[in-house]
Amino acid sequence: MPKIPIRLQPITAEATVPLRHAILWPDLPIDKQLMPLDTLPTTRHFGAFIALSEPGENIQELQGRDPSDPVLAIDQDYLPQAGECQLPVGVMTLCLEEFTNKGVLPTEITAAGPTEIQLHKFAVLAALQGLGIGGQMIRQVCQMLPTLDMDKAGSSGPSSEAGLKIPRPVLFHFHARKSQREVYMHWGFATLGDDVFLKRGPTGTGNPVEYIRMGRLITLG
Numbered sequence: 001m002p003k004i005p006i007r008l009q010p011i012t013a014e015a016t017v018p019l020r021h022a023i024l025w026p027d028l029p030i031d032k033q034l035m036p037l038d039t040l041p042t043t044r045h046f047g048a049f050i051a052l053s054e055p056g057e058n059i060q061e062l063q064g065r066d067p068s069d070p071v072l073a074i075d076q077d078y079l080p081q082a083g084e085c086q087l088p089v090g091v092m093t094l095c096l097e098e099f100t101n102k103g104v105l106p107t108e109i110t111a112a113g114p115t116e117i118q119l120h121k122f123a124v125l126a127a128l129q130g131l132g133i134g135g136q137m138i139r140q141v142c143q144m145l146p147t148l149d150m151d152k153a154g155s156s157g158p159s160s161e162a163g164l165k166i167p168r169p170v171l172f173h174f175h176a177r178k179s180q181r182e183v184y185m186h187w188g189f190a191t192l193g194d195d196v197f198l199k200r201g202p203t204g205t206g207n208p209v210e211y212i213r214m215g216r217l218i219t220l221g
């Protein structure tokens with residue numbers, strides 16, 4: 001089955017909520033899904049939207065694929081024809097946040113003096129999981145990270161005279177669900193330290209889930 005092409009674009013914190021609720025913390029009410037971190041000026045949210053393979057492609061082609069194609073089973077609101085109302089099929093949140101357990105970092109990471117960016121709340125629509133959408137999101141965001149402006153005034157990190165961000169190394173780190181460890185390793189991330197800890201969602205009252213710390217140094221090229 002061909003990979004579903006996606007377009008990764010910035011979205012609001014609120015736009016992440018339906019997928020967070022459906023996939024990550026279904027036992028928490030919808031109005032408890034956002035955390036204070038989500039509205040910081042340095043936080044960025046991205047959504048993956050199903051895209052047409054080529055600019056002129058007809059939406060009928062997307063729908064006229066193999067009848068077993070899971071894209072055919074999802075709500076029309078996730079398809080490009082929904083226009084401005086199109087819903088994301090994947091979400092992720094990036095925060096300027098230090099890796100707390102510096103002692104476990106290998107020297108090649110600390111020596112690079114990286115900007116530290118934490119991935120939060122990564123989720124793909126259940127019907128489309130395992131079809132390459134999460135992988136495309138991670139690969140695209142990793143390419144963007146060295147030059148991604150994470151500062152509201154555009155002044156964090158070195159800037160060129162033209163105001164463009166000068167690429168800098170980034171430690172891209174996160175708390176991974178232990179169950180997803182192999183998938184992240186497949187994408188080039190390593191476990192950072194041996195800790196396994198429990199989290200219970202944004203309110204601290206959800207069902208406990210086991211987490212580990214993972215990350216990767218990202219440089220340009």
Ligand SMILES: CC(C)(COP(=O)(O)OP(=O)(O)OC[C@H]1O[C@@H](n2cnc3c(N)ncnc32)[C@H](O)[C@@H]1OP(=O)(O)O)[C@@H](O)C(=O)NCCC(=O)NCCS
Nearest residue numbers: 122123124129130131132133134135136176177182183186
């Ligand atoms: C985790 C999640 C975001 C990944 O998105 P996805 O669209 O399902 O993932 P993809 O299909 O793009 O990628 C899976 C990749 O891992 C690989 N993979 C899957 N299982 C694997 C395993 N056990 N070992 C190694 N690689 C594995 C696949 O081959 C695929 O590789 P590719 O990117 O080279 O194609 C999604 O499954 C999800 O929302 N899960 C539930 C919520 C969750 O656990 N979120 C993460 C919290 S840490």
